[in-house]
Amino acid sequence: MIKALRHCVLILQIMLLSGCATYGAGLNGAISDLRKGDFQASEKKITQELSPTGSDRLLYHLELGMLRHLEGRYQESNVLLEKAERIADDLETRRISDELAVMMTNPRMGSYAGAEFERVFINFYKSLNYIELAEQSVTRNEQLDNLEASRVEARRLIIKLNDISDRKGNYKQKKDKDEETFSKLLSVFSKLMGNLVNSDDWQYRDDAMAHYLAGLSFEMNREYDNARISYQKAAEAYEGGYTKQYFLDDDTIQQAWFDTIRMMRDGGGYENEWPELAQKKLNKHWQNELEKWQRRQTQLVVIEDKGLAPQRKEMNLELSVNPGLRSLQLRPYLVGNDRDELAWFYVLYADKNLTQLVSGYLNITRSTYQPVFFTKTVPLGPLWYQAERLGLTEAIGNSLRVTVPYYGRLQQQGPSTLHVDHQSLPMIRASSPAMIAVQEQLVNAGADIRSALARAAFKALTALTTAKVADKENAGLYAFAGKLLMQLTDAAETRNWLLLPNDIRIRRVPVAPGEHQLELESALLKAGQKVHREAVTLEDGDIHLWRVRTLDGAPAK
Template sequence: MGGRTATRLLPAALLLAVAAGCAGPSTAYKRDLHQQLAAGRYEEAAARIDALEHEYGERNQVLFWLDKAAVLHDAGKYAESDALLDRAELRLDALYTQSISKAAATFLWNDGADDYRGEPFERALLHVLRALNYVYLHQQDDALVEARKVSAFLTGLNDKLAGKQVYRDDAFAQYLSALLYEEAGRQDDARISRDRALKAYEWYATDYRTPAPSFAAEPLAPGQGELVLLHYNGIAPRKTSQSVQVAWNDAVAVVGADEEGRTNQQVNNALRAGIMADAITVAFPAYVQDPYQVRGSRARAGRLAVETQLVEDISAIARKALADRIAAIRVRAIARATIKFVLAKVAEKQVEERAGKGFGMLAGVLARSVAAGSEVADTRAWTTAPAEIRMARLPLPAGHHQLVVEYLSQAGAPLKVETLEVDVVEGKRSWVHVRSAF
């Protein structure tokens, strides 16, 4: 890289550093949103998301749609929720099929420089919410389409990651698909999805401490139907940035191990010289689970009382998914920060040779500031998703019922009671969901 080129790059790099700071909504915004969800003010939360759409930015449109769609789902606006989930799905499909041309920029700038492509478990949850939106809208055929789509997505994921101890299937999505297929009379599809759910719950028990729920259900008596209660509990963990100092020699070793030829000879020479550095500072993402009081729930209808079972621990899945790839994230971050530091020193030296020591020092300060300012962790995540999903299945006489939902503390004491009006149809399965975020 010539001195003139390095000098020209500095102003552009400064502008990019400012742009890099737009990594999605702020922590304060997320906390405010969580408070609205805890209070059950879903329409206010949706309005808040709309008002701050600009904070998401173009790279994070998928996150904007996901955040608002989940809130609208909780508000009972299922058609509006599905329209946003459809947009998110189409965008994710486009990002998946297109060439990842921004990969180099992501490596040289930061992991947030690319469009948000979502986590695999978020993609599965997208289809789960779409299927449930259609269930509540009594559009069973469309719900089955989502069941097929999530099954196809998870099959592809499982084939790609077979044998690896990572998130490779989604037990609850498969369980839900089995129930939808069963309701539609497609017993073979229901059996396949149920078998896959059971298999996934086997490693869920180890990786996420989520034991398999009871799949057994007594045959409905004449005049009975089944009510399925879904309880979305807590708020999904949020990502934060953690800064760590890495010894210079360790950082050089990471860059030296790069086999993709991203560093030129001049950078390698500077690395070997160890230019004025004892250590570099890098940033890694980490999940933080905000506490929530509700640890379980119980549904009562007449004399029947059933406690919900944990069917999906989204918080545990998210944290384990990050842990599974944190080593690769750290290596990439260390290599990137080291190269940026060296490029800054190279630019400083070349400007000094061309324009004098004072200009060289100024160029060095600017270049190092840009390098440090652009090295931020990617803290993007689906903000409005629940921390966990719980389920209860209640066989009830056909007709109208008052369903009492008790939100329970860790000790099993009721923290809050909510009453819902529900209708049960003979020989059919009815669905209802509740949300707690406090």
Template sequence: MAQAESEYGQRNRLLYSMDRGMTLHLAGDYVQSNSLLEQAAVEVERLYTRSIRTETAAFLTNDNMLPFEGDPYEHVMINVVKALNYAAMGQLTEAVVEARQIDHRLNVLSDSAKEKDGYREDAFARYLTGVLYESTGDLNNAFIAYRKAYEIYEATQGWSRTPMPPMLRADLLRTTDALHMTAEFEEYRRQFPETHWVPRGDQSNLAQVVVISYNGRAPRKEEAFLDIPISLSALQLVLLNRGVVHASNRQERRAADSVLYGLNGRVVRVALPRLVPQKTHVMQESVSLAPKEGAPISATSELVYNGTALAERALSDRMPGITTKALARAAVKFAAAEAATRGSQHAVNKGDAPWVGLLVGVLAHGLAVASEAADTRSWRTLPDEIQISRLWAPPGEYESRIQAVMRGGGAAQTGTSRPLMLRAGETVFLIQRVML
């Protein structure tokens, strides 16, 4: 992908840094991944200011002329992946620095978000910061993060399709007990009477293994065309065109439509993005730590992040603005094509006016249709879902084994294994990726 930087182009510098940073993260090159993701974070801040010239060019053509800015949930994921890079390298102090960046970004987003019920908080990001804070002994911030994650999961599960992970209940009980927050502890114990949890004091001589599982692929965006006829003949043409089998190549279809609608001159095209989910087939991961002697310690992963739901929400929040802008742009293009047609007719003698006007009209209206395109850019190297497993084990040598359990009774995917040397009190982060 490094060779593809030039293919992304200047307008997609942020997207390149995000894609490249994520692929390096998945490849285990955490240092280079953080270098690219830091560039992405800097670019996000830079893009808050934008050239009026670029805005004008985009309005006259399409939004692909604008620099790729990304959605707020993607901005948060930049810091999330950076934190996980540090955690995977065992640099938990640096990971906590990124956790504070996540806190800051989410606090700013929550204060500035226009949609009160839209994406303004991130339960998974808050939960991860809680895990990081607790891993470094910062129980106060860990509890605050866990409590926020609990509240966000509860408030957003309708659209995020991510129920509160059961392990978060144990986290709230463990941290409130350790902090001697009697009232809060008793309240959580009343709310979660069946939750099994272990006091933090009983875990002081144990090591913790946190497995981050990335499953599936993020949804992709495609164009959806809305062809608006402004005469009866144009309506008949649009209906006929929809019933005709087009060329399999999208560029060929676009070219054919441009000629057809250019000749008619009474069809306005609007292009809007739509999401195409690519849901994972993984139901959960089965994780085990096998010691040289004795029974293995096992756990199953729990869903903490639904990337498809976040992408759908982000697009839904932006769609009114995208649609309004696209309709206004289409109207301007149509008016410009009409003006060019009439202007060309007045610029020549009366005998040549009909065919000159026809030629210019076909070109102007055809160009208006051809130049209309939806912005389908997104951070597609993200997963569809993220699941987390947390295991506590006595110090010693282990063989970690991670196996993906498929939905619908499908055969389990052969997982990865690696040797681990665990020390009392430490936290080890493992990264797992399943493309299915």
């Protein structure tokens, strides 16, 4: 019996090191079809992988909603995204006790509620869908209805952005003996916080591009003062740190102030204020641009979604006990880790200050950098005795597998250039969902590792206690096998909205009424260059939105 059990233990160890399939791995086939422009095949794979009623129901509606958006089926996209918004709102109000129960087993067994920025992008793309529907409208009344619907989504965006910090909470609840033990384990692992991110500097607290889109929606609806307010919020966010935090183009600040001042000039009531603000906020180039723009100028607005959001992955770490130092030690497994995992581990657990954190991550993933293994030692001090009383040190022993989420290196996106009326204009990088996702993961890394450690330790304690009750003579071996079995059920939270773009770029151009040939050259550093073309005919005072999505391997439209 014991010999057979040892063979099982060996097999389990091999299975543990192989890791679990991530959410992204399950959708790689759908993404591959999307890159080829085969929307039907992509949809089939998404619906095979995700359920509209299961724990991934939010992602089902998000991914399909974005797929419909890319197909140009904007009404169907909004139906799906509206459902996604209701699901996200409902999940946001779920009971804390339910969340705690999921954390003690496996985060991926619970319903995915979406990240803060993903919930904002639901309204972002709903608003864009309505603008696109307004562009396609046959009658003036239909066009006005769609612009009004876009305005409603813009207001929802503003409400979400105003409330976003209030909707972040944590849990402090003790209900039964299991939950009390789990909370005590969390207090032990809270010592790990010393070298993790502990600052609001990288929090997702606002979205300048969302404010900017709201401004565009209001302007298209001829609500010029509301447009001014939204453009100004965008300008203040870009200028206040959004551009720097997410590594965007400096012209984001100029563009947002330019449109703020333009609305002040065109809407009236600010005749004395706007010239002074233009002198203060706009450089010479943008001041000259302002002179070129007439009131109620016919204009072209180009928004390019480029690339795809990064996939969240799972990293396996090994936790062990060092009785001599009365400490815990955490390190990557010596096999099965790729370069990005080691880079993530190095950046998060090395003694670095906050400023070095993001820059260190970006530098460490370059091919010329050679990350090295190292062990993070966490002295527990007086908490050592609490850990012993709980049975934690015995349960951990020489090795305990811990799983945490991480992101690999970001996709590199080349420049994009708009050609119109003999002008060649660089597209402005105005938002980066990819960078937002990575920074949110960096900020949440402390909570992720603490809950992962506590979850793994809780399972190990349960296995040890059960083994001692079942067979005192062979309790150690049974506990080890039980610990491995329980760890097979563990997995990090690797779900995220994969069909979001890597980054979003924008350009606004004043044009004369009439016909125009548009061309967008979009460089992808690893996939050559895509060229998108479109012919448009504009009437006096029109604001025409040209939406472009550039993907590796996808045919240009």
